[in-house]
Amino acid sequence: MTGKAPHLSLDLSKNEPAIELVGIDKKFGAVHANKNINLTVAKGSIHGIIGENGAGKSTLMSILYGFYQADQGEIRISGKPVTIRDSQAAIAAGIGMVHQHFMLVENFTVLENVMLGAEGGQLLRQGVSSARKELKRLEDDYGLDVDPDAVIEELPVGRQQRVEILKALYRGAEILILDEPTGVLTPAEADHLFKVLKVLRDQGKTIILITHKLREIMAITDTVSVMRRGEIVATRTTTETTVEELAELMVGRRVLLRVEKGDANPGKVLLSVKNLTVKDSRGVTMVDDVSFDVRAGEIVGIAGVAGNGQSELLEAIAGIRKPASGEILLDGKPTAGADPAELRERGLAHIPEDRHHMGLVLKFEEYENSILGYHRESRFGGAMLNLDEIRKQAEEQIAKYDIRPPNPRLKTANFSGGNQQKIVVAREIERNPDVLIIGQPTRGVDIGAIEFIHKRIIEMRDAGKAVLLVSVELDEIRSLSDRILVMFAGKVVGEQSGEANEQALGLMMAGIAA
Amino acid sequence: MDYFDIFISILGSAIRLSIPLLFTALAGLFSERAGIFDIGLEGKILASAFASACAAYWTGNAWAGLATGIATSIVFSLVHGFASITNRGNQIVSGVALNFVAAGLTIVLGAAWFGQGGRTGQVPASGRFSGITLPGAEMMRDVPIIGPLYANVISGNNILTYIAFLMVPISWWILYRTRFGLRVRAVGENPGAVDTAGISVAWLRYRALIVAGFLCGFAGTYLSIAQSAAFINNMSAGKGYIALAALIFAKWKPVPVMLACLLFGFLDAFANFMQGKALPGIGEVPVQIFQALPYILTCVLLAGFIGVARPPKAGGAPYTKER
Amino acid sequence: MSTASVPLPAWINYGLIPLLNLFLAFFFSGLVVWAIGESPFEALKLLLAGALGRGEGIGFTLFYATSFIFTGLSVAVAIHAGLFNIGSEGQAYLGGLGAALVALSLDRYVPWYVTMPFAIIGSALFGAACAAIPAWLQAKRGSHIVITTIMFNFIVSSLMNYILVRVLIVPGKMAPESRTFLEGGQLPKLDWLIGIFGGRLGAAPLNFSFLIALVMCLLVWLLIWRTKLGYEMRTLGHSPTAASYAGMRYARIVMITMLISGGLAGMMALNPVMGASARLQIEFVGGAGFVGIAVSLMGRNHPAGIILAALLFGVLYQGGAELSFDMPTITRDMIVVIQGLVILFAGALEYMLRPAIVRVYQQISGK
């Protein structure tokens, strides 16, 4: 079928199209992840796709890679219609993909991972030496060096991603899809990646780069498409567009890059972290000797590339993870040995970064989630649950935070992402805590809800609460924080005022300057 | 009878008792490495023991028995696959269900066909795998130490015993040296990686289950027409579970699997031997202690006192792409 | 398009689909009956008549159902906390020892209604004790509870074997069983219950523990859906990370849940030990622990569903016994086959029919 949506074909003059997507449509149950997508990418170009969380970028690419099946639509490779029933067909069609969540076997070596699916014969021995040779060649050609005998789980993420790229190249990919490759990279690593991508393009390979970082789009792509709510709303030649235009296209209206807020009025220290070290389950140090204070009436933001210890820091403060050493003081008193329940009683509220796995029980009805973590409070009953009281306060929260649909008996999974987040925010803020720690408050949330949630956070600050905010979105950090700490490799590598410039922060996030 | 003779005797018994465990544990190795929990091993052994006894009884041919046993066990594997791979059902529930079906069906059919309360008829000698005396066994018998070892432990077993031990290096070789093995190990850790590498997760897992069925077929056949001469109600008697325990013990590796099975076989043989005998200084040890020993040992090991056993990461969960 | 996330109304989810699955299980069982040369319809008729035809049949049916309610509840409670307790069999077996010890020590001094509360406590305590170690291993060492509870079934079996053969056996008797309890150690028969419906209980061992089972259903329902502990259990069952975020202590919930689960399984022993045979016999549980898995799955882990499923299995057990008596070619093990098929279709293959039903439903409802 042919699309009714505007089909923008670009003038990349001599280059014929490598990929054409026509009328691609995909639903996951009630979620319409891709709506009638039309897209053409020219051979030998780098095409960017941007869009907010949940816009449908990964879904579209996974369809192209045969990981999902489109409900409708056609895919053409080099002008010929193809059916991509599975990833094998995609690989055969010369498509390679680096997934947002790596598809690596963690206890395998690099070599085994690269060979998987392209072993070159029934017996491994036949393929091993040629695979080694080929890896060496790729390393020399593109500067993608990794030790073929290293075990994946012992490699840093940047290296793991390199293995993913090698996997695709090893299979002779002509079209390379990268799904948010820089989310886990430092700016320096990202720069190296971009260099590699440019070499690949110059050799005639076609690259699709998914990201929601406008800066990257401007830096490397030739053309760019913007996705919003499952649709491609625009396609532009990169040199002919601006950051502002793309941002506006992405969210569907002019974006306020700044939130209105008054000056901070810091009071006494409510949360204090002293020489904190946290290790993960494998014993790797994730938070390394970190110290800072958060005062009443201020928002302290923690910036950093994902995976630099922010999550572990928050979990340690919240009492979910036991620190290896160091001390956390809540209103001057140490929290050692206290579990999350006790910390809540002492006035600490926590909006976790992962609402699906932590903040909510998706199978619970809304009212059941509205007491999660506070269920022991006596007003919700003794040994038995006081259902009347619980539902009453759930209804109040729903009204106050405009949670839709306003039904406390609805299963939580059936609320949209933004409303789910509001359920969490309402629960935590309504307890009127002294200290509020927040991870990724607006991930996967639409712009309306973002503004709402940001306003609540600032209200908390203005009411004299101490707020610690972790986000990988620099814009969010900059617009909300009164002070900004930058984390890199588990350490706090620098502190800036809320007015910090983006460049300086970016350098610090890469661990380069202080 | 001196201690050495006793030891030789127990060792021979241990080997005979460990063979069904070994086949079964290797079967479990393939399915669990591929990410499919297989509580249904027990049922598979039982079903194949029954089927091979029937076939051997009717044809008088042991190999026909083996083939039928294997085929039956593979059918059970495929049902397990249909439930847990194709329909993404709970693997444990599916395994438990198959154990019930096997336990009941063998008796129902056996009673209907043979009218002996579930037992099959006595399989004639030609329908059984009987002991093979290896060359030189009689000559060697009188050589000290290695003589009895060769004549009484190594020689004189049936062909399935030798096949079982051969299966250990073969399994190792398949898992670590072939494409299929690489993929099986990968799919048990991260099926997504296998899928995106262009390999069908479902078909790969089905194949692993078929291999498991194949091996369980040997285990069942061994029980009914090598070790005995008929199928008897519930003759697997928990061996499937012990094999699972051996698998955990062995941390899902072929050679340790063999050692673990030999250990359990030895415990069993030792329990037989110790029955009614008094230990110096302790007196008669209740035979029940020996009977419970493998299970107790498994729990102790599971408690992590001998290092934590890390099961295949994707084990137990059906593979779904679309949430 | 995938149908997995399309919501269906409750009557389809909890009514139609289980019924269809049950039908499939019976269909395949019928094939087995047909394959051995008997008429499936005749067999079904005999089965139903045997289970529900007379007061005595109903009494037997309810007697078996009583055991299955206990073990079904045991499995369900654990499942709500995300734990798969395959050890109800062993827990019930050890629970029998608890009940028997109470009965043996009190039966000559006090009437049954004094013995009973102690027996309930005794059986529950012993059942819980049997669940305690697997629970601890899961809570503290992360050992898979499925494996450890299976292991404990075997361990308990050996232990009880020892106790019966060496300790409780009546000197001079051949059978490894305890002495017969006096009146004070027996639960009374429920003649009046069958009498209400005009039947005669006869020799059927339906006894007071049936009422205890019903009370337990109510208590379990309250526990799971009306108490804070139940709330924590369900949180853990759905999302362990959310539970730890909410400050619920994993080890504590796992321990308590398994102790309750083991206790319920242990109380199952009241029925056969103090209600029916009035003595502790070897292997008296007879697979009821495993049936509990099927009952819980069929009953969607809800006490009301468990009662219905337990009745179904009670019918199968009693009807099966009569069937095997009247149709000698069909042994009682036919019931084990049916049971396996029910677990297969209602449990492991529960999603098999869903896509088709979703399609039909969407067509009919016009969405």
Added chain:
Amino acid sequence: AEVKPALVYGTGGKFDKSFNEAAAAGAERFKAETGTEYRDFEPKDDTQGEQAIRNFASRGYNPVVAVSFAWTSAMEKVAKEYPDTKFVIVDSVVDLPNVRSVLYKEEEGSYLVGVLAGMASKTGKVGFIGGMDIPLIRKFGCGYVQGVKAVKSDAQVFQNMTGTTGAAWNDPVRGGELTKNQIDQGADVIYAAAGATGLGVLQTAADNKKLSIGVDSNQNHLHPGSVLTSMVKRVDLAVYNAYLDVKDDKFTGGIQSLGVKEDGVSAAIDENNKSLITPEMQAAVDKAKADIIAGTVKVHDYTTDNSCPM
């Protein structure tokens, strides 16, 4: 009177080629002679046994014969509920007016086969493999030892039991393993008193070219040339007589005890084992039999004091 015979087997199952099969043979003989059909049932476990006995009684079967000590408690209960029905229990005693308890002097039969075993053994080592470890089976073993020692006072007798529960009657694999174990220790004649488990014993002995002794039924034909003899226990008589007595209105309750004298137990010698029995052996058995009947040889009954003097 009207006879409607019923038979409930022990858990070894009807076709154990041993104890239960002997009972079935008695019922078959009655059927052949009188043309009266009988109904039987093979319980798998204890609860089924009780239900089966009761089912027969409630459906008007008379007499109901149950051939295992395992049904003692069940029969005590059911016989009280149906005082007009006649019951027979084998290998155990139920003290009720409508119950006949049939016991056998297994020690005497075992003594006879022990004599043969002692004479046939070349190594001077013989074995005994029992089923469930209960006094009844110890009684077999004790008589056997006595017989062996009577002809070979320095002989060594290995004794093993298969288990402690009903499952021990039905575990040929373990039976075979225990046999192999005894053979490895030098035994060359092995006596199995273990129901269906004994099939594994006889099989393993045959596989290893050693001699075995069957039990309850005449098992000489199972492995001709390898089964030395069988300690025949005429369970068939208990069944047959019960049916006949009810038919002829001669049924009496109480205890019947059958020994060598009553031909209740014997050592089977037939076509299949003739070649194994030397004239001296035959003579020794005949003498032992006469001595027992005459009372000059007293075989110890283990169950009287739960101990074996040998």
